Amino acid sequence: MKETSKHIKDWKLADNIKTGFTIPENYFTDIEDDFSSKLIEDKLPKHNGFQITKAYFENVENNIIEKTIHKKGKLINFKTRKIKLISVAASIALLLFFGSNFIYNTNTELSSEEIISWLDMNVNSFSNEDIAFALTEINVNNINPYLVIENEDIVESLLNSNDLDYLIEE
Amino acid sequence: MIDEISLVKELQNVQTKQKAFRVLISEYKERLYWHIRKIVISHDDADDVLQNTFIKVFRGIDHFKHDSKLYSWMYRIATNESITFINKRARDRNIDISEIKQELVTNLQSDAWFSGNDIQIILQEAVARLPNKQQLVFNMKYFDHLKYQEISEILGTSVGGLKASYFQAVKKIENYIKTKHN
Numbered sequence: 248m249k250e251t252s253k254h255i256k257d258w259k260l261a262d263n264i265k266t267g268f269t270i271p272e273n274y275f276t277d278i279e280d281d282f283s284s285k286l287i288e289d290k291l292p293k294h295n296g297f298q299i300t301k302a303y304f305e306n307v308e309n310n311i312i313e314k315t316i317h318k319k320g321k322l323i324n325f326k327t328r329k330i331k332l333i334s335v336a337a338s339i340a341l342l343l344f345f346g347s348n349f350i351y352n353t354n355t356e357l358s359s360e361e362i363i364s365w366l367d368m369n370v371n372s373f374s375n376e377d378i379a380f381a382l383t384e385i386n387v388n389n390i391n392p393y394l395v396i397e398n399e400d401i402v403e404s405l406l407n408s409n410d411l412d413y414l415i416e417e
Numbered sequence: 418m419i420d421e422i423s424l425v426k427e428l429q430n431v432q433t434k435q436k437a438f439r440v441l442i443s444e445y446k447e448r449l450y451w452h453i454r455k456i457v458i459s460h461d462d463a464d465d466v467l468q469n470t471f472i473k474v475f476r477g478i479d480h481f482k483h484d485s486k487l488y489s490w491m492y493r494i495a496t497n498e499s500i501t502f503i504n505k506r507a508r509d510r511n512i513d514i515s516e517i518k519q520e521l522v523t524n525l526q527s528d529a530w531f532s533g534n535d536i537q538i539i540l541q542e543a544v545a546r547l548p549n550k551q552q553l554v555f556n557m558k559y560f561d562h563l564k565y566q567e568i569s570e571i572l573g574t575s576v577g578g579l580k581a582s583y584f585q586a587v588k589k590i591e592n593y594i595k596t597k598h599n
Contacts (some may be wrong), residue, residue, distance in 0.1 A: 273577060277580050280581075283588075284583060284587045287588070287591045288559065291540060292534075292540055295455065295533065295537060295540070296525075296533020296537040296541075297454050297460075298530045298531065299460055304446055307442075307446060307464065307467065308439065310468060311442055311468050311472065312435075312442070314468060314472055315435070315471075315472060315475045
């Protein structure tokens with residue numbers, strides 16, 4: 248074993264000097280583990296056995312696109328700021344931060360944009376139960392005064408939508 | 418191979434976003450699906466998580482600043498979504514995460530979308546017993562054939578650390594399979 252290590256060391260040194268080739272750091276240390284892993288891999292099945300329908304990947308594309316169109320409508324609500332949900336968003340965001348095992352620091356100040364952006368990215372992670380759990384009765388009472396819908400187009404669009412369940416579910 | 422920088426520009430432009438997003442889905446849907454599926458196990462759950470992943474990509478692409486490759490960024494979102502999904506499932510049922518993982522694998526035997534034989538089920542059981550990081554590294558290296566450098570960009574772990582994780586994972590899998598055979 249010592250002989251082999253000495254040989255490798257000498258070879259590395261000589262190789263460096265003569266050819267200029269270098270090797271990644273720890274290469275000769277890691278290679279033993281790599282060999283062992285490969286020997287074990289050879290005994291393992293190459294396929295995991297999971298299957299899907301042939302049409303799945305064709306359909307999923309349209310399903311996702313359809314969802315982004317729905318979400319786009321909702322984004323406008325935030326961005327036009329006609330519905331003043333910022334205080335509500337802040338309450339939910341902070342409560343959910345706390346509820347989702349994030350490190351909660353009472354000194355942290357989040358800007359409205361950060362909160363909206365965070366909610367925007369994470370809205371699909373919340374279930375109705377999460378929101379219900381996060382909101383106390385006091386929070387719910389506080390929401391009502393801010394739910395001022397000023398834009399008539401939004402009201403009309405909401406009333407004419409056949410997909411109200413989808414909006415409520417969200 | 419698509420030009421990532423141009424695609425991101427198109428995704429960040431309101432005029433071209435929708436069209437570019439379709440290109441993005443088309444390019445990455447299969448790779449992301451299989452990555453997710455190996456974590457959440459069932460097809461229906463993988464479908465949900467895949468769709469949520471792309472929705473988050475769509476919503477977050479304006480904030481993408483090329484700190485990493487688009488591909489790594491999306492893989493990261495898919496990984497987070499998958500793990501969050503499993504954690505949430507465990508929380509909802511008030512059971513431990515390792516328990517829910519075992520349960521998911523046990524269900525494979527009656528899963529219409531699983532055609533694996535006994536050894537493939539044992540392999541899945543062994544993988545499900547690994548800690549999250551080792552599980553991810555094993556799946557990405559063994560099944561997805563990603564290079565350590567690529568996995569490093571996705572998981573934010575050094576190549577050396579990944580090699581150690583992979584070696585540990587493979588040894589544990591071997592031991593589990595040996596135990597099952599004896």
